Amino acid sequence: MRSYGQYCGLARALDVVGDRWNLLIVRQLLIAPARYRELLDGLPGVATNLLADRLRDLENAGVVERRLAEGTNAVVYALTEWGAGLREPIEGLVRWSTPLMTRGPDGDRFDAAWLVVALRALLPGEPAGRRSSTIGIEVDGSVIRLRTTPGGTQVEKHDGGELDAVLRADAAIVLGLAAGALKLDDVAGLVAIEGDEAAVRDILRTRHPAPRA
Amino acid sequence: MRSYGQYCGLARALDVVGDRWNLLIVRQLLIAPARYRELLDGLPGVATNLLADRLRDLENAGVVERRLAEGTNAVVYALTEWGAGLREPIEGLVRWSTPLMTRGPDGDRFDAAWLVVALRALLPGEPAGRRSSTIGIEVDGSVIRLRTTPGGTQVEKHDGGELDAVLRADAAIVLGLAAGALKLDDVAGLVAIEGDEAAVRDILRTRHPAPRA
DNA sequence: CCGCATCCTCATGGATACTG
DNA sequence: CAGTATCCATGAGGATGCGG
Numbered sequence: 001m002r003s004y005g006q007y008c009g010l011a012r013a014l015d016v017v018g019d020r021w022n023l024l025i026v027r028q029l030l031i032a033p034a035r036y037r038e039l040l041d042g043l044p045g046v047a048t049n050l051l052a053d054r055l056r057d058l059e060n061a062g063v064v065e066r067r068l069a070e071g072t073n074a075v076v077y078a079l080t081e082w083g084a085g086l087r088e089p090i091e092g093l094v095r096w097s098t099p100l101m102t103r104g105p106d107g108d109r110f111d112a113a114w115l116v117v118a119l120r121a122l123l124p125g126e127p128a129g130r131r132s133s134t135i136g137i138e139v140d141g142s143v144i145r146l147r148t149t150p151g152g153t154q155v156e157k158h159d160g161g162e163l164d165a166v167l168r169a170d171a172a173i174v175l176g177l178a179a180g181a182l183k184l185d186d187v188a189g190l191v192a193i194e195g196d197e198a199a200v201r202d203i204l205r206t207r208h209p210a211p212r213a
Numbered sequence: 214m215r216s217y218g219q220y221c222g223l224a225r226a227l228d229v230v231g232d233r234w235n236l237l238i239v240r241q242l243l244i245a246p247a248r249y250r251e252l253l254d255g256l257p258g259v260a261t262n263l264l265a266d267r268l269r270d271l272e273n274a275g276v277v278e279r280r281l282a283e284g285t286n287a288v289v290y291a292l293t294e295w296g297a298g299l300r301e302p303i304e305g306l307v308r309w310s311t312p313l314m315t316r317g318p319d320g321d322r323f324d325a326a327w328l329v330v331a332l333r334a335l336l337p338g339e340p341a342g343r344r345s346s347t348i349g350i351e352v353d354g355s356v357i358r359l360r361t362t363p364g365g366t367q368v369e370k371h372d373g374g375e376l377d378a379v380l381r382a383d384a385a386i387v388l389g390l391a392a393g394a395l396k397l398d399d400v401a402g403l404v405a406i407e408g409d410e411a412a413v414r415d416i417l418r419t420r421h422p423a424p425r426a
Numbered sequence: 427c428c429g430c431a432t433c434c435t436c437a438t439g440g441a442t443a444c445t446g
Numbered sequence: 447c448a449g450t451a452t453c454c455a456t457g458a459g460g461a462t463g464c465g466g
Contacts, residue, residue, distance in 0.1 A: 436459085
């Protein structure tokens, strides 16, 4: 990218990550380190030459690093510690975007893994006096796991294990609930809950302040 | 801009503000509402047709609004309430960028007004038990004012009035101090302080956690 | 002057085919 | 699978024009 040529933190940050696709690549790596092919699949619409270019740029800038998967010679892309620091501004953009998400997917593609980033940005408000629980969010067949502890809420892909409850709904409903734009009782017919419903209500209670359109 | 076509908050946010120059325009309007010509001057490198295009885009998206200056028919651009919500992700990017700023302005252009955004992003950590004070930061002939209150720190352009102290240094030093990368005693020869030095040290004490390169 | 609109050139992005 | 190479469409950047 052409540099803005401005001695300003925002301008220099954008010199590094302002190029098209760059922050979406970082989003994918915030979910988990990934192979080239996984990135291609998780970034529908990207051209393969662009992905290769951007990964090189981000590596040279110190945002991304190539690792070798254990034993094999397979390359795995991951964020450096500094690159992982982009989580904060990215979460800020996700919170800011909630008015853009309420109209639903329209024709846009969707990948349930993106919810790992979005729910983490939207859910963990002040850790009110909550009890610990583990609930699953099932969207589009995939399950995201939320683990509530007194310190905050962990959001991960679910890879099996015990769940106190499972909430099943489509993406727009889940995001609306997490952002506080929807109340569980308002969309009762569109949501299925199995297990400890009180734990689900509890986890949806605290959140960051949401912007208004 | 071409939409990413992804039902993801980050992607939709970037559909709105991811285009080149957009976030820098928002930066200028976070400093203060501005006329077209002021934006042109505060955004060195932008082409005038691009600025006009982007302002139209941002207005259609609901980020920016045109106002009429009192009495006159002069157009003033300002952020909507939603647009002002971009302050959080922008401040996150500014904090993330500190490793990029320590090498100083190379040949980059600089405008002291940009410090209003940067210092606000870097300085207000937890409001430790500090006393209230008003200090000026003079960089490049311009003065920024920091008003410390128990609730936090205000950062504004200085338009006259009482100051408890004035710190004079160049931009890289000021940013290094605000980010915590520099200690006042380490750069004593490069900084001039007039007035209540203890108030200056006090205001530089609390800040956000800074990322490492 | 201010607030844009037009025109032109060139760098970048996007889609697809190809290679180690 | 993990990228390169190629070709074409789009958009940025700069100069300039023009009405209020």
